[in-house]
Amino acid sequence: MLNIKTSAPESFVPESKKSPSSRKSPLSRIIVFSVVSLWAVVGLFPLYWLFDTAFSPPSDFVSIPPHMTPSPFTLQNFVYLFHAAPVGRWVLNSLMIAAVVTIGNLLFDLMAAYAFSKGRFRGRDTLFWIVMGTMMIPAQATLVPLFMIMMRIHLLNTYGAIIFPALGQVWGVFLLRQYLQTVSVDYFDAARMDGASEWMVFWKVVLPLSTPALGALGLLTFVATWNDFVWPLIALNSTSLFTLPVGLSTLQQQYYTNYGYILAGGAIAAVPTIIIFLLGQRFFIRGLTTGGTKG
Numbered sequence: 001m002l003n004i005k006t007s008a009p010e011s012f013v014p015e016s017k018k019s020p021s022s023r024k025s026p027l028s029r030i031i032v033f034s035v036v037s038l039w040a041v042v043g044l045f046p047l048y049w050l051f052d053t054a055f056s057p058p059s060d061f062v063s064i065p066p067h068m069t070p071s072p073f074t075l076q077n078f079v080y081l082f083h084a085a086p087v088g089r090w091v092l093n094s095l096m097i098a099a100v101v102t103i104g105n106l107l108f109d110l111m112a113a114y115a116f117s118k119g120r121f122r123g124r125d126t127l128f129w130i131v132m133g134t135m136m137i138p139a140q141a142t143l144v145p146l147f148m149i150m151m152r153i154h155l156l157n158t159y160g161a162i163i164f165p166a167l168g169q170v171w172g173v174f175l176l177r178q179y180l181q182t183v184s185v186d187y188f189d190a191a192r193m194d195g196a197s198e199w200m201v202f203w204k205v206v207l208p209l210s211t212p213a214l215g216a217l218g219l220l221t222f223v224a225t226w227n228d229f230v231w232p233l234i235a236l237n238s239t240s241l242f243t244l245p246v247g248l249s250t251l252q253q254q255y256y257t258n259y260g261y262i263l264a265g266g267a268i269a270a271v272p273t274i275i276i277f278l279l280g281q282r283f284f285i286r287g288l289t290t291g292g293t294k295g
Contacts, residue, residue: 047270054078054267058260077260078268081251084261089240090247091268097162097243098225104167105221106214112168113176114206118188128177135170140230147234161235162243166225172217179213180206215283223273244269 053061054077056070081087115121116128146165147156155161187209191201207214229245236242242250248265251258 050263050270051267053259054264058258061259077264080258081261081264085247085251086239087244087247087265087268090242090244093159093241094226094244094269095272097159098222100163101166101225102218102222104163105169105172106218108168109172109217110176110206110210110214111202112173113180114202116173117177117180118185131170132174135174143231143234146231150235156235157237157241159241162228162232165231166228169221172221175217176210176213179210183209212283215280219276219280219283222276226269226273 052068052070055073055075056067057072057074057076060067060071112131116124116131150156150161150165155164187205188201191205196204227245228243229249232243232246233249236246239247239250244265248262248269251261251265
């Protein structure tokens, strides 16, 4: 007997079942693509102008009409910048501080998030919302108390004054806690039944399952720490300890500002954040849009 298929092909989808995006006309797609492309150009133009000016001679800064490309292309601003200030030391300071603060946030925020999401203790939710309430306190209101604390423990004008207050962030605890809420508790119970301690559960179960959220938190923390300006400006006095944003601010003089130096420094400051974002955007998107297996 002949085996004749009477069902519709798998690729066939009734018109009524198609998603709204699949029913878009070519014209609407062109309009959406054009609007998004225009928005991207507008958003990226300041970054382009930063690099364009950094590689342009000083005479182009005041030219009318302005040059849209360096003419001629020159490294003069970068050469003068590295001769005028210890920019290399500032970059290393920023990298070290941002790396240590990011690692600390990933570790301590995940510990707190695990306790608030899967821990079983009295007053857990009340304590969590009390911690969340601290997010309503403006950061500027904590500068004076923080300065007094750092002065009392003799950490002013040291790397510790920048690193220790930033090792844990409330918004990081919130982000990781919301992510862990979507992970089934069966993973943790199975590990405990196999004889794993809480530390083993944390290192072998919680940490691997939280990789997407940790990637998003690490990216945001690194960029925020790298760009931090106000607290390092208050806590650091020695030029050799300055971070890059603080060091670049010292190049602006009272009666004269060499925009070539500052824009070249701005270009140097922008490169690490661009690289980090390009390398970590996959984890960033996954961490903010997906979760584990629902329990």
